[in-house]
Amino acid sequence: MARKNLYRSLLLLSFLALNAGIIYGLAAAWSFLNTGADKSSILHIGGAIEKAYQPKIVWTTNGQRGRKISQQALSELEKDYINAWYVKNIALSTFDVLGIEDYYTEDAREDLKQLIKNNLDNQVRIEATTLSHHPRLEFYSLDGKLAMLTDNHVVQVEKIFANGQFLQQQKSTHSYQVILMLEDGFWRVRQMVKIQNPPEAQAQREEVSFNVNSLKGINYYPKDNPWDMFGKNFDSEAINADFETITSLGLNSVRVFVPYETFGAASVKTEYLDQLEELLNLAQQNNLKVLVTLFDFYGNYELMDWTLTHRHAETVVSRFQNHEALLGWDLKNEPDLDFDSRGKENVLGWLSEMAQLIKKKDSIHPITIGWFAPEAAMNLVDQVDFVSFHYYEEAKNLKERIAALKEAVGEKPMVLEEYGKSSYSGVWNLFSNSKEAQANYLAELQIVLEEEQLPSFIWTLHDFETVPTQVVGRKPWRKAPQKHFGLLDTDGEKKPAYHTVIKKEKGTTN
Amino acid sequence: MKFWQYIGLVCLGAISCSKPVDANFGKTVEAIQITTTQKEFIAGETITLQFDGEKENQLLLIQNGWGTIAIPADSTQTSLTFSLPATVAQKSGWVQWKLISNETITATGDFFIRPSTTLAMSMETYLGPTSIFADKKDQAMIVSLPQDKFGNPMPDSTQITLTEKFKSDQKSTITSVQYMISFAYVGNKSTVGELFIGSRLENQISKEFTVSVLPTKAADFAINFERQHSYADGNQIVSFTTSTIRDQNNNIVADGTLVNFVVEDASGNSLQTYGTTLNGVVTGKMLHPEVATEWKVKAHISGLSQSNSLTLNFDAAVMDYMVDSSKDGRFISVGPILSYMGQWVPDGMGIQLEMQDSDGKSVLTLSSTTRKGMGTFELPEGINANTHKGFVIVAGIKKSVNHKTE
Secondary structure (H helix, E strand, C coil): CHHHHHHHHHHHHHHHHHHHHHHHHHHHHHHHHCCCCCHHHHCCCCCCCCCCCCCEECCECCCCEECCCCHHHHHHHHHHHHHHHHHHHHHHHHCCCCCHHHHECHHHHHHHHHHHHHHHHCCEEEEEEEEEEEEEEEEECCCCCEEEEEEEEEEEEEEEEECCEEEEEEEEEEEEEEEEEEECCEEEEEEEEEECCCCCCCCCCCCCCCCCCCCEEEECCCCCCCCCCCHHHCCHHHHHHHHHHHHHCCCCEEEEEEECCCCCCCCCCHHHHHHHHHHHHHHHHCCCEEEEEEEECCCCCCHHHHHHHHHHHHHHHHHHCCCCCEEEEEEEECHHHHHHHHCHHHHHHHHHHHHHHHHHHCCCCCEEEEECCCCHHHCCHHHCCCEEEEECCCHHHHHHHHHHHHHHHCCCCEEEEEECCCCCCCHHHCCCCCHHHHHHHHHHHHHHHHHHCCCEEECCCECCCCCCHHHHCCCHHHHHHHCCCCCECCCCCECHHHHHHHHHHHCCCC | CHHHHHHHHHHHHHHHHCCCCCCCCCEECCCCCECCCCCEEECCCCCEEEECCCCCCEEEEEEECCEEEEEECCCCCCCEEEECCHHHHCCCEEEEEEEEECCEEEEEEEEEEECCCCECCECEEEEECCEEECCCCCEEEEEEECEECCCCECCCCCEEEEEEEECCEEEEEEEECECCEEEEEEECCCCCEEEEEEEEECCEECCCEEEEEECCCECCECEEEECCCCEECCCCEEEEEECCCEECCCCECCCCCEEEEEEECCCCCEEEEEEECECCECEEEEECCCCCEEEEEEEEECCCEEEEEEEEEEEECCCCCCEEECCCCCEEEECCCECCCCCECCCCCEEEEEEECCCCCEEEEEEEECECCEEEEECCCCCCCCCCEEEEEECCEEEECCCCCC
16 A cells, blocks of 8 residues: 555656656746847957957058058058958968958959969968068058058068978068058958068167076965966965065075966956066065066967967067066976977977067067976077076986086076976875975085086975966876975975075075 | 179179078078079060979979969979969069978079060059049049059059040140059149049050039028018018029039028027028028017028028017907907908917916916907816906907906
8 A cells, every 4th residue: 555655656756747847848948039149249249359460560651642641540451451461371371262352352362362273283381470561651542542552571481381291481571562452341452562672770789798697596486376376366465475585595586487378468468467567576675586487388389379479578578678677588488398299390480589579679688498308408599698498307417418408508608497306205106205305306406506507496485285287287196296396385384495495595504 | 604604693693682581490502503594574474494403302482472382393394494383474573482402492582573565454543532622622533553464563653644624624644653553633623513534554544534523612692581561460471592602612502502591580589491502592481470570580501601681570460359258258259350451360370368267377278270360269167258367369469358247
């Protein structure tokens, strides 16, 4: 009897549940069908699209004939002219002529399509970008529908592939005469004729004077937000306290990192720059020099991305080039680790161009590249003012690695930009490590550094409770050691390594 | 020997003229010499570049105005020869080339292609704006893009003939090409008309363009009025007519120009009427007032010009009239209302009635119009001409309602 009741109640409950399910389903479908498009999608007022191509453009409009152009009209002309270059570069690289329709007039389109077809027939693919333009508006018609400009010294970078094989990368400068017409609300290229480059005024390059020999530094992240110190986490009090600690250790410089995407990529966010300025101010108050490492977490070295990174560097560098606390610019942290995944040519090409760009913007401060391996630091020696590398390996091998590098770089000053050892001792390394081992490693390395008179930066001040995934990946046996490179543990207590450093720098223990 | 020295000199010249191209990774080994000495070509010619090197694995990279192409060596030739495709050979301008063998640059150079001497059939010409004012200052611009048959722009200083015709006046001027285009300002006319214009270069001819020269802003003008009589009968129409409205240069303003007539009466009320010009003349019309008054009339073209001010006097059309109420006080009759000749006023003249209670407070207002010189009101229940005071206004004459005492 009881069993029968149980069956009954089960049957009843399942019936109710089924009905509830059906009603819920119908209601969901009904409410879905009654939900209109939201207003922003109807009105196309969604977020602004980040421009994918931002070469440097410097206009000259004096001496222009015809009607005087307004700033508004000029910026519209510029936008479409640059888009015309962009769609052409895309077309040369992908043989896709889609955008050509919008930015070239009917006759010009034909010329361009012929050119692209020719490359397609010959199995030639060209990846191209332009880094800078110097357009000079020569003529603007009375009705504002026709414009003629001379674009002098267009710096073009091209990678040529034949039959799918990389053949050449070339950077060259060209000048063009261009006619544009306003059709259907677009400025379209009507005529484009290459001319000889007019003579260019050679800018005098100032010699960079700097001295890295006295550098005694540390790589710095705050304890609570490693690899993520800017933005809402920015804590100037904590940074100031840490800077005081660093000074008390007898050190005189810090290395900090500017994450590319977080800072807003090509359009750098002012609030982040303000925070970096505050950090530099705090460093100055504490008599510390700051080596700013740009492009942290950046990993796309494609030609198409060059102009965006250039705008980023330009903004950051021009903002701080006169700051007293600035030591210099490190273009990129450990770019040699991207050689395999991104192609050595791509990485070196990008770095070399970036070095030239930053030099152009800031001729006073030295630049360097934070190579991971001492051997990688032999790349682009001509482009940097001092050579930087990192070292986390056997202390006994350091000397010969330095010697090999010194031979390759010659007179250029060298800096050991990161060194240190994790004091992590746990399951992942079978408790084979200790805080003493860390201290001993630092002491051992410091002897070599002393002998070699090599300026250096320790990794790092704090132990960290968390390490973001993008730093060393997800694997716990890689993450765990990364948390214990500090001179101070997570409670702020001094580890033996702290004493090693202070002993060396000040000759005392405290 | 002499020949080789000459070749060497030309090559040296080519290298020193061209801006050094800083290649990042391509090793430059100038190992191969070009044997083609020609440095200038005409668009559309067959252009071949010959080198003294091996044919294997050579690729010629060519940059012209439109972009970069790469071509393999000509397989039909025994020597290292490149025949430039039409996409490069037909386009004028500066051309740079680079010979690449595997990943090495083996030679670099440049040459120049002049536009063809055969011109395109028609002259690409643009004109704008297509209408201008006849104020002696306003201008349009004609821009010509002379081209050869391959669409290449003609070199600087090419002489373009510009022909304009305005009324009986025809003239030709010469303009010269600078930066691929030639342009000229046309216009500065003081009379209204059509300006015809065209350009040509030898047998390359543009189509005929027209610029409409339009009258400019109206100058001040005069107005007059016309009416059948001067009585304020609320029936006749007074019309205001402007003089022919012209611009500063005596051109009749464009048809359809809006003119506003503003009337101000003796009690400060404003009335408005408007009209649009036809051959420069506008007529605005307005009904006579019902009350004797004085009108001040002025016409405006908004923001541009105005007329003189007119004064019109209207005499009273109605002198007096009778007002009666019925015995029970529910009906009020007005009239007969007689006009200036002693005849009934025209149908439709307004009559206002106001009823007041014993305290002088208004309790009812009614309005009606005359028919056959008479007007009647039927009062609602509760309001009565015997118990309430009543006033009637016709043509500004106020009369109280007489009580029927008998």
